[in-house]
Amino acid sequence: xxxxxxxxxxxxxxxATIARDDALLDALGRGEPPPAGDQVAAMLAAWRTDxxxxxxxxxxxxxxxxxxxxxxIGAAPVGRGALRVAAAVxxxxxxATGLGLGSRNAGPSSPLWSLTRVLxxxxxQVRGVENTLAQARTAVAEGRLDEARALLVQxxxxxxxxxxxxxxxxxxxxxxxxxxxxxxxxxxxxxxxASDPAPGSSAPTAPAPDPTGTAPxxxxxxxxxxxxxxxxxGSPHILPLPSLPLHPSxLPSLPLPSLPxxxxxxxxxxx
Amino acid sequence: xxxxxPVTKVPPDAMTTTIEPQLVHRAAQGDRxxxxxxxxxxxxxxxxxxxxxxxxxxGAYTTADDVAQEICLAVLxxxxxxxxxxxxxxxxxxxxxxxxxxxxxxxxVRAASVTTTEPPPETADSxxxxxxxxxxxxxxxxxxxxxxxxxxxxxxxxxxxxAVGLPAEEVGAIVGMSAAAVRVAQSRALARLRTLAxxxxxxxxx
Numbered sequence: 014x015x016x017x018x019x020x021x022x023x024x025x026x027x028x029a030t031i032a033r034d035d036a037l038l039d040a041l042g043r044g045e046p047p048p049a050g051d052q053v054a055a056m057l058a059a060w061r062t063d064x065x066x067x068x069x070x071x072x073x074x075x076x077x078x079x080x081x082x083x084x085x086i087g088a089a090p091v092g093r094g095a096l097r098v099a100a101a102v103x104x105x106x107x108x109a110t111g112l113g114l115g116s117r118n119a120g121p122s123s124p125l126w127s128l129t130r131v132l133x134x135x136x137x138q139v140r141g142v143e144n145t146l147a148q149a150r151t152a153v154a155e156g157r158l159d160e161a162r163a164l165l166v167q168x169x170x171x172x173x174x175x176x177x178x179x180x181x182x183x184x185x186x187x188x189x190x191x192x193x194x195x196x197x198x199x200x201x202x203x204x205x206x207a208s209d210p211a212p213g214s215s216a217p218t219a220p221a222p223d224p225t226g227t228a229p230x231x232x233x234x235x236x237x238x239x240x241x242x243x244x245x246x247g248s249p250h251i252l253p254l255p256s257l258p259l260h261p262s263x264l265p266s267l268p269l270p271s272l273p274x275x276x277x278x279x280x281x282x283x284x
Numbered sequence: 285x286x287x288x289x290p291v292t293k294v295p296p297d298a299m300t301t302t303i304e305p306q307l308v309h310r311a312a313q314g315d316r317x318x319x320x321x322x323x324x325x326x327x328x329x330x331x332x333x334x335x336x337x338x339x340x341x342x343g344a345y346t347t348a349d350d351v352a353q354e355i356c357l358a359v360l361x362x363x364x365x366x367x368x369x370x371x372x373x374x375x376x377x378x379x380x381x382x383x384x385x386x387x388x389x390x391x392x393v394r395a396a397s398v399t400t401t402e403p404p405p406e407t408a409d410s411x412x413x414x415x416x417x418x419x420x421x422x423x424x425x426x427x428x429x430x431x432x433x434x435x436x437x438x439x440x441x442x443x444x445x446x447a448v449g450l451p452a453e454e455v456g457a458i459v460g461m462s463a464a465a466v467r468v469a470q471s472r473a474l475a476r477l478r479t480l481a482x483x484x485x486x487x488x489x490x
Binding site for chain 1: 328335336420421424447468475477478
């Protein structure tokens with residue numbers, strides 16, 4: 014061995030001391046408890062435990078976790094503040110996304126409808142048309158042909174505002190089918206005792222709900238309605254909307270705010 | 285100088301001290317599983333190193349842990365450049381770590397010259413918890429203060445030997461000394477710490 018006697022500032026080192034110190038540091042480095050009565054060894058051991066992340070985790074779990082962050086000196090609290098802001102933004106986003114997603118499928122009868130019209134004007138337009146078509150279908154099924162015709166006119170007008178070609182085509186097909194149903198329903202009425210043979214504009218809503226047995230007319234309340242659609246002739250306001258497939262314009266296009274970048278630790282003061 | 289280091293020198297319960305050369309090799313080749321294992325092996329040692337070197341900031345080790353994370357990434361990036369040349373892998377890792385910590389300290393000095401020269405307050409005083417912990421934290425802080433009064437190389441050796449838990453041979457490879465020189469230096473450091481601790485006994489730390 015090269016080291017025999019080392020002198021430095023009056024501190025004498027001999028081989029035994031060096032070997033003992035080496036063994037001590039080895040033990041401390043492994044996280045072993047310090048020998049009793051050695052103050053510096055106790056400090057080193059405490060320090061070793063203090064910087065040990067696992068030990069820290071255990072202690073934090075045992076103690077009050079909330080006590081860790083301290084207000085506002087240096088940049089670390091700024092990082093925490095940014096974290097808090099980020100958390101708030103995320104929470105807000107979650108709520109907004111939830112509301113947005115909820116309102117996306119909301120129909121005119123839903124409390125979220127007004128939100129839908131703001132967030133998803135296109136979606137709202139489609140919903141509106143679908144709603145009108147459903148009302149028209151009910152009207153046709155119940156023989157309120159004028160009302161049905163007016164609703165179809167309105168639906169066709171609203172349909173012009175639907176931009177998605179696939180959805181517009183689907184709605185237009187529905188609309189066309191309903192108009193065919195309407196036309197098909199018209200000849201049934203003149204045979205009713207209602208005086209007006211021209212069902213053009215006069216027939217008031219449900220003037221002749223199955224007067225005799227002459228007409229196998231659609232308004233027969235007992236039989237199954239001949240209307241081709243599945244719409245139930247129930248109350249026209251609680252309409253079972255066909256569950257429409259969400260069109261692929263996808264998730265809400267909310268402008269996601271970019272999260273604040275946390276400050277890099279290089280700008281922090283060191284204790 | 286290749287150090288023929290028997291693995292048995294390090295007891296099995298000593299984490300992170302000796303990294304399997306094959307593991308490093310496979311990780312350097314791009315083996316994902318090996319890389320993950322390697323990172324897990326070096327991470328806790330790096331965390332302790334950064335905490336020991338940087339201390340608490342604002343009462344927490346958040347900063348030190350962030351730097352440790354940065355070092356992990358830097359090691360990963362540098363991994364393809366690592367060639368076994370008789371240098372233990374820890375020397376490679378802690379050379380990177382030393383640079384990163386020095387960077388963080390320089391940045392901190394710049395920040396401190398603008399804001400405040402006061403060390404950030406410690407949470408331990410206000411922190412509810414077992415008395416044992418308060419005492420331990422106090423001891424650890426006092427040691428940290430004492431370490432600051434050691435020469436740089438001695439301080440680094442103590443950090444690597446005790447906080448990280450590396451054997452003297454690997455510490456020697458990191459600081460560019462022989463293992464024997466490390467042992468002498470660490471003994472001097474201990475002697476100095478004992479003197480300093482005796483001097484500060486009973487004193488109220490300013």
